[in-house]
Amino acid sequence: MATPQLTKNQTLVMDALSHSEGPMSAYTILDKLRDHGFRAPLQVYRALDKLQEYGMVHRLESINAFVACSCPHDHEHDHGVTAFTICEGCGQVTEFHDEAIEQRLSTLTRAQNFKTEKTTIEIRGHCQSCA
Amino acid sequence: MATPQLTKNQTLVMDALSHSEGPMSAYTILDKLRDHGFRAPLQVYRALDKLQEYGMVHRLESINAFVACSCPHDHEHDHGVTAFTICEGCGQVTEFHDEAIEQRLSTLTRAQNFKTEKTTIEIRGHCQSCA
DNA sequence: ATCAATTGCGTTATGCTATAACGTGTGCGA
């Protein structure tokens, strides 16, 4: 998945997420971008869809929010399964990848002949500071 | 978490989920129970909250739906981490538990001094029949 | 027995999340 040149809206949404400390809901992003001409949710959702497709943004299913991918390198290759810890206190999200879990899940899904398309692993709790 | 006697509403919601082939949204449950006197979403959500607390119902975060726990035994002890495969074709949900994944996640979260409260693992794709 | 606390219930209203459906403009290759 090569990363093409981003459009204006995509760039605005990406910047908003990148400069945010933690995850943001689509509507929070919308509010942040009103000064830049954003008026409707669809403008945000359409940009988010593309950014997810490019692997630059992740959706956190358990909190209906979006976060910039923390991988420093480009997004030209698949990262495999992505997992997150999400702190209920400060909202901090940590992204991580683990080959062992990926292998194990692969084994288990293969055993039931299940064809995986998207894997969600989200761990909610409290980080060191907020424990 | 001992399972107390269920209230009327809790029983109705539990029965609806148990007799369903797959997961149901709160509003779908509401519609199914209108004949039994249900009028408002809160009646469903309140019952669902308790049933989740008792470990009899799981929430599928990635599709905003609820499913009856498939464990045959009672719910008096914690099952640890619960994972699901969710078929995008037929909606079939399979629940499973894996000690290896649980261990690995525990190791990883411990490494960042993260205190886990709830773990979500949901695998979306296609089951054998729908592949 | 009585009071207070707890729990469940019902209702209305509201808020948050996401998409449908329509039309416009722009770039680009056949």
Added chain:
DNA sequence: TCGCACACGTTATAGCATAACGCAATTGAT
């Protein structure tokens, strides 16, 4: 230059979830 793909803007609507109020039943300590 025609047709197609894509991004965009707008309005409206659908879908998911909770706030806030009040009432009724239960329980359990005084």
